[in-house]
Amino acid sequence: MCGLVGFFSPNNNTLNQENQHRILAEMTTEITSRGPDDHGLWCDSEHGVALGFRRLSIQDLSQAGHQPMVSACGRYVMVFNGEIYNFQDLRQNLNQNEQITWHGHSDSEVILALVSRFGIEATLTKLSGMFAIALWDKQEKSLTLARDRMGEKPLYFGQENGTFFFTSEVKALYPHPDFSATINDGAVAAYLRFAYVPDPLSVFKNITKLEPGHFVRIESSGQVTNKAFWSPRDIFMSARSKPFEGSRDDAANELNDRLLSGIKQRIVADVPLGAFLSGGIDSSTVVALMKAVAPDRVRSFAIGFDNPRFDESPHAEAVARHLNTEHTTFKMSERDCLDVIPDLQDVYDEPFADPSQVPTTLLCRLARQHVTVSMAGDGGDELFGGYGRYWDASAHWRKVHNLPAWRKALNRKILMGLSNSPSRLARNVRKKFNRLHHDNAAQYYANHMSRWRVDEGLYPPNASARIFMMMILP
Numbered sequence: 026m027c028g029l030v031g032f033f034s035p036n037n038n039t040l041n042q043e044n045q046h047r048i049l050a051e052m053t054t055e056i057t058s059r060g061p062d063d064h065g066l067w068c069d070s071e072h073g074v075a076l077g078f079r080r081l082s083i084q085d086l087s088q089a090g091h092q093p094m095v096s097a098c099g100r101y102v103m104v105f106n107g108e109i110y111n112f113q114d115l116r117q118n119l120n121q122n123e124q125i126t127w128h129g130h131s132d133s134e135v136i137l138a139l140v141s142r143f144g145i146e147a148t149l150t151k152l153s154g155m156f157a158i159a160l161w162d163k164q165e166k167s168l169t170l171a172r173d174r175m176g177e178k179p180l181y182f183g184q185e186n187g188t189f190f191f192t193s194e195v196k197a198l199y200p201h202p203d204f205s206a207t208i209n210d211g212a213v214a215a216y217l218r219f220a221y222v223p224d225p226l227s228v229f230k231n232i233t234k235l236e237p238g239h240f241v242r243i244e245s246s247g248q249v250t251n252k253a254f255w256s257p258r259d260i261f262m263s264a265r266s267k268p269f270e271g272s273r274d275d276a277a278n279e280l281n282d283r284l285l286s287g288i289k290q291r292i293v294a295d296v297p298l299g300a301f302l303s304g305g306i307d308s309s310t311v312v313a314l315m316k317a318v319a320p321d322r323v324r325s326f327a328i329g330f331d332n333p334r335f336d337e338s339p340h341a342e343a344v345a346r347h348l349n350t351e352h353t354t355f356k357m358s359e360r361d362c363l364d365v366i367p368d369l370q371d372v373y374d375e376p377f378a379d380p381s382q383v384p385t386t387l388l389c390r391l392a393r394q395h396v397t398v399s400m401a402g403d404g405g406d407e408l409f410g411g412y413g414r415y416w417d418a419s420a421h422w423r424k425v426h427n428l429p430a431w432r433k434a435l436n437r438k439i440l441m442g443l444s445n446s447p448s449r450l451a452r453n454v455r456k457k458f459n460r461l462h463h464d465n466a467a468q469y470y471a472n473h474m475s476r477w478r479v480d481e482g483l484y485p486p487n488a489s490a491r492i493f494m495m496m497i498l499p
Contacts, residue, residue, distance in 0.1 A: 028059030030191070031159055031190075032191070034189070052077055053079060053197070061079075064077070065078045065080070074161050098141045103158065105133050111154070115152075139152075145160060145171065167242055168242070169241070169243075172239060174238045175404075184231060194374045195227055195229060195375065208229065208230070212226040216376045228375045238257070239254070299400070301325075304340025310402065328357055353392075378476075421460060432461075440455055440462060
């Protein structure tokens with residue numbers, strides 16, 4: 026998993042080298058759980074920059090993969106959390122164009138070689154993987170932060186009292202004297218609405234999540250430039266203008282080839298790996314592809330419960346038998362589930378209320394006793410439209426989107442006018458009008474996904490509007 030943390034105080038450098046190093050060490054210790062295998066600290070008190078890292082070794086277990094890592098040219102210092110799946114191809118391409126002396130075989134070293142040759146923005150477009158990167162440029166005296174296309178790896182950043190912070194987990198900022206840890210009321214409202222704190226918000230004021238597919242550059246002057254290096258909207262528009270021209274079978278074959286290629290890249294590791302298997306379509310597909318790529322290496326893990334109402338492990342076991350994996354089922358009791366709850370605030374770092382966090386945390390802890398890396402099917406329903414809510418929301422929006430503006434405004438007024446009424450009739454009317462007042466499909470879907478809606482009075486309506494605009498604006 027790994028974790029990074031650091032700070033940059035270009036115009037407010039009140040910490041000497043000793044204090045800077047001590048504070049960075051305390052911040053890095055806060056994320057020890059992300060990287061138990063190694064840690065590293067790098068400070069430049071003259072320019073007020075500090076980079077800390079905790080490492081979970083997956084590729085190149087030697088000290089050649091130690092971070093923070095300095096480029097061969099000496100210009101760049103980097104901490105990097107993630108995996109670059111095409112790093113071997115990128116390394117080979119670099120070798121074809123120039124003679125490079127490699128010190129190890131980590132993807133981190135490849136990133137720095139690419140940056141040294143092409144610059145950070147061009148490098149980001151070449152990387153296929155999940156990553157959070159913090160890069161200090163000694164020559165330009167600038168700090169660059171970057172996050173992968175889908176936002177798989179967390180990266181928080183922000184400024185308080187003249188200091189820029191960045192971290193994989195916000196709790197790592199507590200030891201720094203310039204961090205105030207002031208709660209963001211808007212983030213609390215978003216949590217109550219969606220059961221998590223959505224990007225780009227964080228639970229703390231002045232700290233945000235770097236948006237997926239973006240990088241931010243912080244100059245020594247304090248100037249901040251935030252820019253996208255990849256846009257899902259651009260990809261969608263390009264695909265729509267040039268649709269796939271083959272048959273349905275051709276599309277299925279192309280998808281299978283791409284999934285196989287993706288799995289093949291992702292199982293490159295110098296440590297034991299496995300897969301979480303629930304028996305559903307997504308995880309079963311991932312395990313089947315792993316079996317096709319590496320038939321002798323697949324270990325699968327599932328979690329079961331004493332209560333048969335919640336126990337889906339028989340489905341996973343049936344898939345495991347069919348695919349002939351080395352399968353382990355961990356049986357959990359209600360007591361096991363209750364015992365893990367106090368630890369969830371440390372595991373998830375920010376408020377999070379999805380009940381799946383309980384079995385997921387238990388499964389991860391138990392699988393870690395056998396493997397270091399585990400594949401999962403998370404994200405499949407989102408990428409392939411597998412949830413019924415996508416169809417339900419789309420179908421209903423088509424029915425109501427043509428309502429005139431005056432009617433929508435009247436519906437909103439009626440809805441909020443009944444918000445304080447406890448009667449069953451008022452609740453039924455609100456339920457109906459909650460689907461008849463939105464200005465666009467994105468607003469409608471956000472309301473559709475809300476655990477608590479604005480008319481229920483749990484958070485201020487104006488806070489809800491600000492949250493929503495932050496989430497949907499490109």
